[in-house]
Each structure stands twice: as C-alpha cells, then as structure tokens.
Amino acid sequence: MxxxxxxxxxxxxxxxxxxxxxxxxxxxxxxxxxxxxxxxxxxxxFQFTWTTSAFNKLLYKWGSGPSTFLNLWFNLGLCSSLLLLPAAIYLLLTAFFQNFSSYATNEENMIQPVVPGVNLPASEIGYYSITLLLSSILHELGHALASVQEDVHVINVGANVLFILPVAYVNISSDKLFSLNPWKRLKILCAGVWHNLLIALLAYLLYTSLPSLFSPLFLHGNGIVVSHIEDKSPIVGDRGLHVGDKILRINECDVQDVESWYRCLTTLKLTKPAFCIEADVVHNMDESVHLKHLENGIVSCCHSDNKGKLCFEYLDSKDSILELPPYACLPGRAVIEVSTNFCTADPHLCPKDTFCFRPVLTNNTNLFRIKRLGQIDVIYIGPVYDLVKTVMVSSYVPKYGFLRTEVPDMTTKFLGYLVMFSMGLAIVNILPCIFMDGQHITNTLLHILFSNHLRTTHIKVISAIVTASFTFLLLIHCTVVIWAKLKY
Known part of the structure; x- marks a missing residue:
C-alpha cells in the first residue's frame, strides 16, 4: 500500500x-x-528529458586517448557482441516457444520483462532505478567513446526519466556514422553492448566475492539471520521469531542462505509434514470428538472451542499393534515441540516407541517447525505467503553483536540487480528489434554479407522484415509473460 x-x-x-x-x-x-x-x-x-553538451570536451579527451588500445578495445567489443547476437536470438526463440509448449518446465525464462510489483519486488524500486541508470550511462559511454575514436561528432548527451525509470542516451552525427566503413560503424554500434557485458561480468565477480570480503565481520553459508519482521506478522510474539534470530532449518530442510530459505519454503509448501509421537502422549492428550467431514474434504476431530488443538491423522494405523486412534485431537504446539523426528518418507519410519501422526490442515495452511540456534523451535501454522512477505532474512550472520546486516545486504542486492540489468540490456539491445542497437547492427551485417549480390533496396527490405519479425516475437513474449505473472 x-x-x-x-x-x-x-x-x-x-x-x-x-x-x-x-x-x-x-x-x-x-x-x-x-x-x-x-x-x-x-x-x-510522465517524462522528464535532460540534454547537455557540457560533457563533450571530457568525452573527446577520453576518446582521443591511446589509439592502439582503444582500437583493440572496441574491436574486442565488436567480436564479443557478434558472438552474443546468435545467442540472444536463440534465447528469445527458446523463451517464445516455451510459452506455448505443453512440455515447458517451471523454470524461469532467460528473457523476461521487468515489472516492479509483478515479477520483482516493488519495495526495491530504488535498486532498479540506480542500477538501470548506471547500466545505461556506461552503455552510452561506450557509444560516445567509440564515436570519438572513429572521428564521429558527438552532439550531446542526456537522460530520460520515464515515470520512475531513468535511461541515459547520447546523440551522435548519424550522417557521419552511416558514411563510415561498415566495420567501423559496427564498432560504434556494438560498443554499448560490449560495455554492458563487461559491467555484468565485473559485477558478477564482485558479487561472488562478497562472502570472502565480508568474512572478517560476518559468517556466510551456515544459516541465516532475521533482519526485520513486520509489526503485523503472524509469527511475532514470545514464542515467535525475533530480529537477530539465527535460523538453521525449516522442518527437514537445511537453510544455508537466503536462496535456500525461500527454496525450502517453496518446496515445503506442497508437503504436509508428519511427526513421530509417543503413544503415551497421544493417549494422555487426546481430546477428539466425533469425526466431522467438512465441505472442503478435510476431516475435523476437534471441538470448535478447543483453541490451539489440531486434528492429527495416524498414518500407520493398519500396521499398529497398539490401539491408537486413526485421528486424535492434540495440542499442536506442545505435541510438535516434544516430537524429535519427522516421518515424511513412505513407509513412515519412526524411532522405537514413537508413531507417525500428521496434522490435518486445509489446502492454504502450512506447518513449519523452524529451528533456531540456541533457542527453542518456532512452530508456525499458516499460509507461506504471510511468512515470506513479513519476515526479512539475511545470509550474513554478524560475528559481533553491534553489527547490522544492512551493508552486506544492500551491496548484495545492488550488485545482483547490476548484473541482471547490464546483462539484460546487452541481450535485448543486440536483438534485431526496432529502437534497439541490434536493428542497425543487423542492417549493417546484411550490407556486408549481401552488398555484392543484392541491391541496396532489397537489403533494406530484408532488414525491415527481420527487424519487424523479431520485434513482434519480443512484444508477444513479454505480453504473455506479464499476463501469466498477473494471473498467478
């Protein structure tokens, strides 16, 4: 809100x-x-545009540096970008047909539209804006420096802020650009993609080095720490989670970092856990009443006034040599806390003198036993969504009590989004789509390949058909992905 x-x-x-x-x-x-x-x-x-020529002298100074180095630099960028072109086309085609394939997996597509609040958290919109602006500035810097190196006039630079998303741009002399030798023109056109590839690579290397860089002050890869809990979270309270708690496991799923925390929640969402309970506990605490079959197909064996009680189903009733009831109404938290083992496997094996009971829960309700370091376990019964949205965790566990996780967490998010946006800009810009660098790159490549065999007008028609086709594929793909996310 x-x-x-x-x-x-x-x-x-x-x-x-x-x-x-x-x-x-x-x-x-x-x-x-x-x-x-x-x-x-x-x-x-809903748009602010800013243009200036104040940086032209600085760009000419940088672009007029050692010509041998700059020539090698942008030639390397040309080769890297041309290698990325078929890979980007393959990714787009694969992603496009995956949307309509009955054999498509649940894996995320490599090419996805970025929509805050739909497939990315709206609360992190500041990271999107900063990393997108930085990626686009360095992208346009590549075009500008390559233009100066090839003696193409830089008119001005600027930035567009489209509602909340900032994008940089550079204006160069198009007449001089398209009068160049095709290979020199390609160097300028591919320079932005080349810079984005380098940014993504450097940011990724730094991202993977963060655990080592922060190791003198933080532990990483051996549990997570609760960094923030919303006031209205259903898991707060004396027996709930607190800021600073170190979480080691959810049910039987070990938690090493933030990724494994969310992976465990997603995996266990579809699993109804069962617990090994002693027979004496069942006999002494059972307060079951006559079974009721509810409209949703759930069996209830507890009276409506029994607060904190759960109906447990005995999973191995046919094989029991004891007279244990098929259903038992037991105090959920107390029984689960005294249980030392899970019995989710089939057959439901439990240690000696214990028996497998599973809480009867509705489809939207999940049960998690969260193991903390040095404290009693937390029992959470409710939707996974509430737990995910109201509890913030960090992979960096402070070694000292006065440390906070904000710095490593913010650095991790910033570098992660920088990798995503820089690589995304490189892939999308190299595609032969309207308004992308790939439109002009493809047109130039077609002139190089077919100028001796076809007329210029024919090459332009082929280029227009290719560009329109891939633009259509990209638009349809993005529309389908956004629609699927909104439906979900």
Whole structure:
C-alpha cells in the first residue's frame, strides 16, 4: 500500500509539473523559457528529458586517448557482441516457444520483462532505478567513446526519466556514422553492448566475492539471520521469531542462505509434514470428538472451542499393534515441540516407541517447525505467503553483536540487480528489434554479407522484415509473460 501511495504522489507531481510547463509556455514566460534552454530540461507527460553538451570536451579527451588500445578495445567489443547476437536470438526463440509448449518446465525464462510489483519486488524500486541508470550511462559511454575514436561528432548527451525509470542516451552525427566503413560503424554500434557485458561480468565477480570480503565481520553459508519482521506478522510474539534470530532449518530442510530459505519454503509448501509421537502422549492428550467431514474434504476431530488443538491423522494405523486412534485431537504446539523426528518418507519410519501422526490442515495452511540456534523451535501454522512477505532474512550472520546486516545486504542486492540489468540490456539491445542497437547492427551485417549480390533496396527490405519479425516475437513474449505473472 505504501508503494501504491508513493506512485500516486509521483504521478501527481508529474501532472502538476506538466500543467505548469504548459501554462508558462502559453503565457510566453521569458524567464521560464530561458531556464529550460539553459538547463536543457524538457517536461512531457510522465517524462522528464535532460540534454547537455557540457560533457563533450571530457568525452573527446577520453576518446582521443591511446589509439592502439582503444582500437583493440572496441574491436574486442565488436567480436564479443557478434558472438552474443546468435545467442540472444536463440534465447528469445527458446523463451517464445516455451510459452506455448505443453512440455515447458517451471523454470524461469532467460528473457523476461521487468515489472516492479509483478515479477520483482516493488519495495526495491530504488535498486532498479540506480542500477538501470548506471547500466545505461556506461552503455552510452561506450557509444560516445567509440564515436570519438572513429572521428564521429558527438552532439550531446542526456537522460530520460520515464515515470520512475531513468535511461541515459547520447546523440551522435548519424550522417557521419552511416558514411563510415561498415566495420567501423559496427564498432560504434556494438560498443554499448560490449560495455554492458563487461559491467555484468565485473559485477558478477564482485558479487561472488562478497562472502570472502565480508568474512572478517560476518559468517556466510551456515544459516541465516532475521533482519526485520513486520509489526503485523503472524509469527511475532514470545514464542515467535525475533530480529537477530539465527535460523538453521525449516522442518527437514537445511537453510544455508537466503536462496535456500525461500527454496525450502517453496518446496515445503506442497508437503504436509508428519511427526513421530509417543503413544503415551497421544493417549494422555487426546481430546477428539466425533469425526466431522467438512465441505472442503478435510476431516475435523476437534471441538470448535478447543483453541490451539489440531486434528492429527495416524498414518500407520493398519500396521499398529497398539490401539491408537486413526485421528486424535492434540495440542499442536506442545505435541510438535516434544516430537524429535519427522516421518515424511513412505513407509513412515519412526524411532522405537514413537508413531507417525500428521496434522490435518486445509489446502492454504502450512506447518513449519523452524529451528533456531540456541533457542527453542518456532512452530508456525499458516499460509507461506504471510511468512515470506513479513519476515526479512539475511545470509550474513554478524560475528559481533553491534553489527547490522544492512551493508552486506544492500551491496548484495545492488550488485545482483547490476548484473541482471547490464546483462539484460546487452541481450535485448543486440536483438534485431526496432529502437534497439541490434536493428542497425543487423542492417549493417546484411550490407556486408549481401552488398555484392543484392541491391541496396532489397537489403533494406530484408532488414525491415527481420527487424519487424523479431520485434513482434519480443512484444508477444513479454505480453504473455506479464499476463501469466498477473494471473498467478
């Protein structure tokens, strides 16, 4: 709800700025018009555009450096980008046909649209904006430096803020660009993709090195620590989780880091755990009543007034030599806490003198026994969604009590999103789609390959067909993925 309110406030600011912009322009307000010209600012509906030539001297200085190094640098970028082109096309085609294949797996596609609040957490929108801006700035820096190196005039640079997503851009002389030798033109066109590939690689190497870099102060890979819990979380309380708790296991699933925490929750969501319980416990605590078969197919053996009681089903009743009831109404927390083993396997093997009982739960209710370091286990009964949304955990366990996990967590998220956005920009930009670098790269490659065999007009037609086809595939793929996420 806070995110929605924030987006509404941002939309209101855009509308107010757009209205005032049109008002001052209609009145020919001289000071305001001069301000826009001097700053290079332009206000559109839900969009701010900023343009400047103040960085041209710096770009010419950098691009006029050692020519041998820069020539080798951008030639390497050209080769890397051309190798990425068929790989990106393969990924798009695979992702596209996977959407309509009956044999498609549940694995995520490599190419996915980024929609905050749909397939990425809306609360982390700041990371998206910063990493996207950084990735696009370094992408455009590649184009600018390659242009200077090939003596193509850089007109200006700037940035677009489309609602909340910032994107940098560079304007170069298109006449000079398309008059170049095709291979030199490709060097400029591929320079942005090349820089994104390098950013993704460097960020990934740093990302994988973080556990070692933070090792003097934090433990990693041996459990997780609770970093934040929402006030309204169903798992707070005296017997619930607390900030600073170190979690080692959920049911029978070991937790080493944040990824394994969510993987365990997802896997165990479909599993109804069973517990090994002593016969004396069942006989002494059973308060079952006449069985009731509810409308949803669930069996109830507890009276409605029995708060904290759960109906347990005896899984091995046919093989029991004792007279244990097929269903027993037992105090859930107390029974689960005294149980020392799970019995989810078939046959349901339990240690001597204990027997396998499984709580009868509704389809949307799950039961987790969360093991903590140095404290009693936490018993959580409820939807997985509430646990995922209200409990924040960190893979970095502080070695000292005064340390907090914000720095390693923020660094991990920043580098992770930088890898994702930089690699995503590289893959999408190299595709032969409209408004992407791949559109011009493909057109240039076709001229190189077929200029001696086909007329220029024929090559342009083939290029237009290829570009339109892949643009259509990308749009359909993104639409299908977003629709599937919204339905889910």
């Amino acid at each position: 806070e995110i929605l309110v924030g987006l509404i406030i941002i939309a209101a600011i855009y509308l107010w700025a757009f209205f005032m912009d049109r008002f001052f322009k209609s009145c020919s307000h001289y000071a305001y018009i001069q301000f826009l010209k001097g700053t290079g600012l332009e206000i559109k509906i």
